[in-house]
Amino acid sequence: MDISRWVFLILIFVSFTPIPIFSDSQLSSGELSEIPGKFLDFAKKSEVFDWMMGVGRRIHENPELGYEELETSKLIREELDNLGIQYKYPFANTGIVGFIGSGKPPFVAIRADMDALPMQEMVDWEHKSRNPGKMHACGHDAHVAMLLGAAKILLEHQNILKGTVALVFQPAEEGGGGAKKMIDAGALENVEAIFGLHVHPNFPLGKVCSRPGPFLAGSGFFEAVISGRGGHAAIPQHSIDPILAASNVIVSLQHLVSREADPLDSQVVTVAKFQGGGAFNVIPDSVTIGGTFRAFSKESFLQLRQRIEEVIVGQAAVQRCNATVDFLTNDKPFFPPTVNDKNLHKHFQRVAGDMLGNDHVKDMESLMGSEDFAFYQEVIPGYFYMLGMQGETNENPASVHSPYFKINEEALPFGAALQASLAIRYLLEAQPQVPSSSINGHDEL
Numbered sequence: 001m002d003i004s005r006w007v008f009l010i011l012i013f014v015s016f017t018p019i020p021i022f023s024d025s026q027l028s029s030g031e032l033s034e035i036p037g038k039f040l041d042f043a044k045k046s047e048v049f050d051w052m053m054g055v056g057r058r059i060h061e062n063p064e065l066g067y068e069e070l071e072t073s074k075l076i077r078e079e080l081d082n083l084g085i086q087y088k089y090p091f092a093n094t095g096i097v098g099f100i101g102s103g104k105p106p107f108v109a110i111r112a113d114m115d116a117l118p119m120q121e122m123v124d125w126e127h128k129s130r131n132p133g134k135m136h137a138c139g140h141d142a143h144v145a146m147l148l149g150a151a152k153i154l155l156e157h158q159n160i161l162k163g164t165v166a167l168v169f170q171p172a173e174e175g176g177g178g179a180k181k182m183i184d185a186g187a188l189e190n191v192e193a194i195f196g197l198h199v200h201p202n203f204p205l206g207k208v209c210s211r212p213g214p215f216l217a218g219s220g221f222f223e224a225v226i227s228g229r230g231g232h233a234a235i236p237q238h239s240i241d242p243i244l245a246a247s248n249v250i251v252s253l254q255h256l257v258s259r260e261a262d263p264l265d266s267q268v269v270t271v272a273k274f275q276g277g278g279a280f281n282v283i284p285d286s287v288t289i290g291g292t293f294r295a296f297s298k299e300s301f302l303q304l305r306q307r308i309e310e311v312i313v314g315q316a317a318v319q320r321c322n323a324t325v326d327f328l329t330n331d332k333p334f335f336p337p338t339v340n341d342k343n344l345h346k347h348f349q350r351v352a353g354d355m356l357g358n359d360h361v362k363d364m365e366s367l368m369g370s371e372d373f374a375f376y377q378e379v380i381p382g383y384f385y386m387l388g389m390q391g392e393t394n395e396n397p398a399s400v401h402s403p404y405f406k407i408n409e410e411a412l413p414f415g416a417a418l419q420a421s422l423a424i425r426y427l428l429e430a431q432p433q434v435p436s437s438s439i440n441g442h443d444e445l
Helices: 003-016 029-043 046-061 070-083 140-156 178-184 242-260 298-318 342-356 373-377 409-429
Strands: 086-091 095-101 107-113 164-170 191-204 208-210 213-216 218-227 267-275 286-295 322-326 338-340 361-363 382-390
Touching: 029 046, 029 140, 029 342, 029 409, 046 070, 046 140, 046 409, 070 086, 070 095, 070 140, 070 164, 095 140, 095 178, 107 140, 107 373, 107 409, 140 164, 140 191, 140 409, 164 178, 164 409, 178 373, 191 208, 191 342, 191 373, 191 409, 208 342, 218 242, 218 298, 242 267, 242 286, 242 298, 267 298, 286 298, 298 322, 338 342, 338 373, 338 382, 342 361, 342 382, 342 409, 373 382, 382 409
Parallel strands: 107 164, 107 191, 191 382, 208 361
Antiparallel strands: 086 095, 095 164, 208 382, 213 338, 218 286, 218 322, 267 286
């Protein structure tokens, strides 16, 4: 065969061989900085935005409580199947972990919570909750839609993926500690870092905020039964009044923060439940009180827990009553403080700045709210941030956990694109810390 024929065959082969748009070695710092903006443009395409909006609305119409998210989980799996994404199921009853990429290290995770709240929705709109007494009043329906949107973005840009992105769909964030059960079930196998978000109704659309170090408080619940001896209100000397004892307990609990805690170490004790008696003229046999306590360090949190029990039992005894204290850890495990990794904070600032502009990436003060995302951060470096969704209106949006809470769906592309960008940029910029020979890959990919 003459040389000209060889040249012709080579040209034909080259012409029909697919050439990737990028390879790991080809991505310059400038190209890396362009990724978030391109992802946001993709997420804003009408077909992608409408799909995310449809998913979020279907979940909103059918809210399910912690560990009961059967239909929500089924919907997510159906969407993953439609996208051709491999996944493992179940984790912690209803949880799912999907995988995009090579199935080999490095691994990075992005997470969404799935559960709703036990409250009646008061927003009258076409996609109002169809389950009486249940509502997505904390934005978890949007979080799921955003994570599925991030999956779609990553699939579209698989040619630049280096490693594996784990998609963590988690049940029971609202007090159930679903994150801990996901970890116990192996959901973070091989994962080096994890990112999570929460919608913020009072922060402008197109802006994000967070901080390094302690961001959200650790939290726990308590319930106490204070028992005395009931009787007629006209002859209290023949009774042992548990209402009086409980009242003294509540006042004394407030002194734990005002008199015992360091003023520079933020702590909260709130009694929000008081049940006792059913008649105007009858002293009841017992009273039940309950509440929550919060702190930013594990040491302060454990000290607060100890003193709550001591004060309740001791103050009840002063009034001749008995008291039992239950911290409800079987149903409502203690949430540790949410502490953002400082290196991931720098990564977040770079990626979010490239997408939104540095002036749209804000540091914020720590909050006394809590998140079970903190369980992930106890195992691996993690980063949690707030996604603004307040539109340009004069309305004062309802807060999370309000029956009037409503998602601004214009935030969906921002959350999807930023989660995808944080993950892919982490994979492109981070180096595996463990030799791949010592890691079990996900060969199903």
